Amino acid sequence: MQEKQLGFHTRAVHTGNAVDKETGAIKRPITMANSYELPYDPTDMNWSSAAANLYTRNGGSNQKYLQERIADLEGGEDCIALSSGVAALSGLFFALLQSGDHVVFANVTYIAAYRLLNELFNNKFKVETTIVDTTDLEAVKAAVRPTTKLIHIETPGNPTLAITDIAAIAEIAHANGALLSVDNTFASPYNQRPIELGADFTIESLTKYINGHGDSMGGAIIGKKEHLDLIRAQSQINLGGVISPFNAWLIMRGSATLPLRMRQHNENAMKVAKWLEQQPSVRFVSYPGLESHKGHEIAKKQMTNGFGGVLSFGLKADHDTHNKFVSHLKIITNAVSLGHDASLIVFLGENDERQYLYPEEFHNGFFRFSVGIEDAEDIIEDLRQALEKTGLT
Ligand SMILES: *Cc1c(COP(=O)(O)O)cnc(C)c1O
Numbered sequence: 298m299q300e301k302q303l304g305f306h307t308r309a310v311h312t313g314n315a316v317d318k319e320t321g322a323i324k325r326p327i328t329m330a331n332s333y334e335l336p337y338d339p340t341d342m343n344w345s346s347a348a349a350n351l352y353t354r355n356g357g358s359n360q361k362y363l364q365e366r367i368a369d370l371e372g373g374e375d376c377i378a379l380s381s382g383v384a385a386l387s388g389l390f391f392a393l394l395q396s397g398d399h400v401v402f403a404n405v406t407y408i409a410a411y412r413l414l415n416e417l418f419n420n421k422f423k424v425e426t427t428i429v430d431t432t433d434l435e436a437v438k439a440a441v442r443p444t445t446k447l448i449h450i451e452t453p454g455n456p457t458l459a460i461t462d463i464a465a466i467a468e469i470a471h472a473n474g475a476l477l478s479v480d481n482t483f484a485s486p487y488n489q490r491p492i493e494l495g496a497d498f499t500i501e502s503l504t505k506y507i508n509g510h511g512d513s514m515g516g517a518i519i520g521k522k523e524h525l526d527l528i529r530a531q532s533q534i535n536l537g538g539v540i541s542p543f544n545a546w547l548i549m550r551g552s553a554t555l556p557l558r559m560r561q562h563n564e565n566a567m568k569v570a571k572w573l574e575q576q577p578s579v580r581f582v583s584y585p586g587l588e589s590h591k592g593h594e595i596a597k598k599q600m601t602n603g604f605g606g607v608l609s610f611g612l613k614a615d616h617d618t619h620n621k622f623v624s625h626l627k628i629i630t631n632a633v634s635l636g637h638d639a640s641l642i643v644f645l646g647e648n649d650e651r652q653y654l655y656p657e658e659f660h661n662g663f664f665r666f667s668v669g670i671e672d673a674e675d676i677i678e679d680l681r682q683a684l685e686k687t688g689l690t
Contacts, residue, residue, distance in 0.1 A: 313364075327543060331353040393447055398425070445473055446476065458585055460596045488563070497524065511637035573610050578613050606667055609665050616646060625683035
């Protein structure tokens with residue numbers, strides 16, 4: 298497509314949009330109809346095909362417009378938009394993995410990736426799994442077996458912000474005949490494009506930065522058409538986690554400002570991380586933009602526009618004091634999710650069963666903080682006054 302020559306901002310606005318032929322409206326409409334008119338003789342049609350407009354579970358108009366935009370922004374050949382980020386993860390694993398296959402996956406991932414691979418696929422379908430610290434390339438090499446079908450990583454990883462070298466892991470995967478999937482949700486395609494670094498699949502929770510406004514859910518798998526046709530046939534049409542036309546439309550609208558929002562997220566998170574690092578009551582700050590972050594050099598290499606809006610930090614305080622601190626925040630909201638316009642914070646206590654997989658500073662309870670696009674000064678002032686009210690200055 299010729300549009301590939303255009304800049305990221307231009308493509309975020311234009312790809313997938315067109316003048317509506319019927320009304321002349323300059324934005325494509327929401328098509329809520331769940332079925333499409335059939336040809337004169339439909340008996341030869343494949344009811345499980347995504348090729349033609351047929352039924353919205355096989356692929357709706359708004360889904361297709363959104364897929365066109367996301368594939369373009371990620372630098373991928375094709376995209377499948379689904380109902381959530383987890384539908385994208387499970388759709389990928391379901392289509393790709395067979396009993397007896399082996400998967401290497403990162404010690405730091407979204408919780409559902411861990412549950413799917415390590416519990417559900419492992420126990421129900423006899424898919425073998427090895428959890429590895431993917432910041433350690435030698436450990437990844439050692440974990441790969443002849444039966445390894447997939448390496449799944451997340452960078453920056455949720456919730457510790459661990460950074461994995463995408464290009465280096467792609468080399469290890471391909472040298473062993475395995476595929477690499479990268480969950481790119483924390484970075485967004487504005488900051489990082491895994492396919493350009495050698496990954497076979499990029500996963501996005503569209504719920505987060507790409508929608509950006511905290512008001513809809515979606516997920517995407519980006520990759521080569523030959524792989525995605527299989528995932529579409531097996532996972533979208535037969536598992537059925539299709540995205541609603543309305544959510545696809547909302548995400549389409551939100552994504553037009555992705556680069557503008559990401560710049561503000563990047564800038565705000567960097568300011569907040571540097572400020573937090575100066576506070577005597579702060580035990581640690583993990584943000585890939587800080588020189589103190591173990592993965593900073595790799596992050597600089599693969600996150601070309603910035604380090605994202607999420608950071609984690611802990612206080613020199615006990616469990617209850619962490620909760621008290623949150624209760625004093627006025628602008629920053631106590632809620633899960635991330636990548637919203639508004640700043641969100643969540644206290645991850647000591648009961649995460651995966652703590653043994655994280656570095657030690659994460660063992661005593663810490664915050665995951667999604668820095669929003671408000672004024673950085675207001676966010677910092679909110680943190681400062683909450684520390685003061687908690688008696689932690
Ligand atoms: C939120 C999230 C997901 C899951 O996305 P949903 O849209 O909530 O299903 C997957 N990966 C990462 C890194 C996430 O932060």
